[in-house]
Amino acid sequence: MSEATDGFPLDAPARGPLLPAAAPRESTSRVIAEALRAAIVDGTLAPGAPLRQDAIARHFSVSAIPVREALRQIESEGWVRAAVHKGVTVAPLSADEAREIYEIRSALESLAIGLAIPNHSAATLREAANLCRAAEGEPDPSLYVARNAAFHMSLYAPAGRPQLADMIGMLHRRGERYLRLKFGLPAYKGESDNEHTALLDAVQRRDIAMAQSLVVAHLLGTGELLHRFLTERAQAEAALANQPKPRGRRPRTTTGS
Structure with a gap:
């Protein structure tokens, strides 16, 4: 969906059932949180859009409890803001936040790739190469975001550091809607793809310092x-x-003769 909405309920009808039958509450809140993240990332929910609990509950045919849990979760991740007497709104895009996310990622992912390279196998390198090609040729912003994250995470997975992977994954999610902006900068998209190829080559050569x-x-x-x-x-x-x-x-005035 390309047109943003002012908040819930969404204009477009849902495609099929939104939730599995008799989903546990924890699972329900997770599904709602993921749906809200996706709507924010693809621009369906614009920065500043209100997220009304009652409207979201009706949209997903659930009680208010899993909705509150979902909103608390995405607020902790920085997707939305809650203010007294104003409710919950989609967080604005921030130049400083975007830069800081990538600064933190650079430190964590440098650590991860250094730990991972000695443990890469022929199979994991093939997987990384396939994901690199998939991201490079993907014109759809939403799919590109997912494939870009999958490529990066494939480079770090052999490190065997689950907590580090969780932190990097969280930052990828925080940066998703910023990453989509690169599609407004086509020259940068090509440059980024070339950097991915060079990075993969360094990993394949097991050159830790270069990677x-x-x-x-x-x-x-x-x-x-x-x-x-x-x-x-x-x-x-x-x-x-x-x-x-x-x-x-100013309208002209006329006088009668």
Whole structure:
């Protein structure tokens, strides 16, 4: 869906059953949280859109309890904000947050790739190569986001560090809607694909120092690009909002003869 909505309920009808029959409450809240994340990532729910608990509960045909749990979960992940007397709204896009996410990722993923390279096998390297090609050729933003994350995580999986993988995965999810912005920057998309290829090559050659250097440069460069893009966009929007409104023409008056 390409058009954003002001909040729930969504305009488009649901495709098929939204939840499995008799889903446990924990599973239900997880399904709702994932649906809300997806709607925020693909732009269906725009920054600032209200998320009303009663409307979400009706949309998913559930009670308020799993909805509250889902909203608490995505609030802890930074997707939404809750304010007294204002309720829950989709968090705005932030240039500083985008840059910080990629700064943290650069440190964690450099550690992960250094730990993983000695444990890569022919099979794991084939999987990483296949995922690299899949991400490179993917024109759909939503699918690209998923394939990009899968490629990166395939490089780190042999490290055997589940807590590190969880932290990196959380940051990938936090950065999903920022990553989609690269589709408005087609030149960067091609550059990013080339960096993925170089990174994969370093891993295949088991060159730990080079792989760490490349992944840090790749992620810090993405963070700086997104920070600059969002900052310039915010400045342009502020300048437009501050422009004086043109005065309407005063109607001519005529006098009878």
